């Protein structure tokens with residue numbers, strides 16, 4: 001109000017140090033007062049009632065000792081006052097002086113009083129040499145207390161600073177002008193137009209707060225995609241742009257039949273061990289698969305067929321019907337391939353013609369239609385393995401899997417596909433190494449050159465599905481299916497420079513890290 005009234009009366013305030021705040025004990029020019037004034041100025045500025053410029057100054061303030069000198073005189077003055085004039089009474093010994101004025105004052109004051117010629121020795125004691133003194137230290141400090149500075153100049157100020165009687169402070173003062181909304185009323189402007197204001201007509205005279213179109217607003221927090229999901233999206237896009245369709249992969253629980261038997265994985269295969277696979281205790285057993293297909297699969301295992309000798313080992317229905325958490329998404333691929341071969345088996349397929357095949361037709365052309373339609377399928381989803389957990393292994397991870405079915409595909413097609421696919425993921429140098437999978441022949445491990453590690457690292461597994469798997473499903477003999485799989489975690493950890501899987505998945509993951517993780521582009 002003082003600022004507004006002063007502006008109203010004088011138009012401007014040239015120097016806020018000249019404002020006297022009523023009822024305040026401090027001098028207007030003091031640092032504290034200017035801070036109070038600054039608060040008021042900023043509040044008025046935000047309502048555009050005023051404008052101001054600030055000016056920097058350095059000012060001086062008294063220390064506690066300096067303030068004591070202003071009230072009681074300097075140490076030297078107190079020493080002088082305590083002593084008798086020469087020839088008028090008994091001189092005081094240094095011990096007596098200490099008793100009278102205190103240790104500190106006696107010690108500091110004596111030296112300075114001697115230097116000023118105010119006191120002298122008389123025998124063993126001390127006496128006044130002059131009848132009156134001028135206590136310049138006290139006078140200087142009084143001036144500093146009220147003005148923040150000394151007319152005498154920097155040399156004296158420096159001396160007082162050295163004596164720790166004053167300290168230097170950076171200060172501010174202000175020049176103030178009227179703003180575009182200047183008024184002497186500090187009533188807060190309205191922020192909302194209310195029904196009451198409309199009915200009473202108060203809106204006509206009210207002042208309204210201006211809209212701040214530059215305000216950034218309260219940040220809104222939405223969900224954030226986990227890095228694994230971001231990489232999944234990138235890989236999904238690669239598949240989609242290559243014409244692949246996504247397979248449904250929602251069944252985490254599979255039977256031994258679909259996870260292993262349908263893929264021609266021998267029933268004694270170590271991957272089926274309790275150490276490698278999680279089995280369900282309740283329910284323990286799956287519903288039976290379609291009986292004729294089941295028969296063809298069990299026969300090819302036990303006795304062979306389709307040109308194969310089979311495993312020649314007794315078939316276990318119990319092993320086949322065990323429920324488990326799928327150990328690979330190839331279990332889902334098997335379901336899909338079985339479905340893809342439905343027409344070839346002579347089943348009537350309604351409605352979903354071309355569901356996964358984009359309506360593509362058989363490439364053989366001239367022969368009669370055997371119902372086969374080529375397909376390119378992919379999935380990216382979770383699998384579970386009973387692994388010993390360490391920095392790079394958890395009991396669950398994501399698999400990326402691609403499957404291509406067409407007539408007369410060769411290993412060269414598979415290699416060509418993978419080169420294109422990994423290239424799109426930013427991996428230019430790939431190498432293939434013969435490997436073994438129970439369900440593919442030939443099988444290839446895929447290696448990529450890691451420029452940062454400066455070596456070849458394994459990135460995936462692939463192969464041509466065996467006829468022992470495809471033919472019991474009902475595919476014509478010339479249909480070949482190849483596939484490849486890789487983990488989602490590996491490329492994600494490389495992309496985000498993570499070397500411990502636990503910082504990516506699980507309770508140690510930092511939510512903030514997830515929120516701030518950048519988008520990924522291969």
Ligand code: PHE
Pocket residue numbers: 327328329330401437440461462463482483484485486
């Ligand atoms: N299922 C294989 C794995 O778990 C990957 C794979 C998929 C291999 C398709 C060949 C064909 O590693």
